Amino acid sequence: MSDDSSEKAVATDIGGGGQPPTDGGDGGGTTAPTPRELPEPQSSVLSLAQLIGAPIHALVDAEAQSAMATARFIRSVGFTGNGDGMGDLGELQMARFKRRHRGADGSDEEVEVQIPLLSMLPIPALQIKDAELDYTVKIVQTEALPQRQAEVDQLMAAKRQGPTGEPPATLRATFAREQGSNGRRSVDMLVKMKLRIEQADMPGGLAQLLALASESSSQDVLAKRDEEGDG
């Protein structure tokens, strides 16, 4: 498991985009450390869950940021209140239009039509359609978790089943290098991420907001003029 101390240097890249190892080697010349020699939780060696979880967490964060951007857009464009912060929304921002309308009695009516700005604009709402994460990790340490084992034992006892053979373990890992085709080291590989982003389907809440906005469109007769033949 922990037969290659050079992996520790690789792993520093995770912490803060650090330098690649300067020995330039593949770790062949170093003595293999025993598990005891590995420092306990260090920044460069993370639990596998942390390692896999971090990019997924980033994706969730990105979606949340996208949703916040949509909300900010709606506040700043769709409402009269201060667009910044989370204060009062104010009123729906309405654009006023004029239209000519011939009344039943033949007179020309000038009608004002109020249309909410929100129903006139495409609302940006991006979502990650799919994400492909490709990890190259090297397990450098396993660590038994007696506490978890106790929990599992308890659960299993409750189900009247025997204890599991292997204790649950935390795997500690680093992102490993990817080997070149000739077996020599190629570039450092951390994690490959491929995202496809698309305009989200209209979320239910947003559709409701738009429906309400549309319903608030209104028409008022501004002026009534006798037939002048200019309609």
Add this chain to the structure above:
Amino acid sequence: MTATQPGRIPCPACSQPLALPIEAVLTGQAIACAGCGLELTAQRETSHEALNALGRWYEETAEARTTAASGQASAAAGQTAKASRRVTRPRR
């Protein structure tokens, strides 16, 4: 009125979907309904705040629109180029 696609509103007279081009709204051009011939014109005097907000949005998204349009254009050009290559390939 019910919600339609963004950029389209139900015509206030005939309820058919009526496209509201932002440029026309901002410049005060009359927007005609293809269904009933109704003409809508934005009122600059009474819609100051809304038109300002719309204008800001229009300016801020200009670059994105240009990029999107050029992307579509180059994609279309690529399609045309492929098609013409196919057409002009000499026969033996």
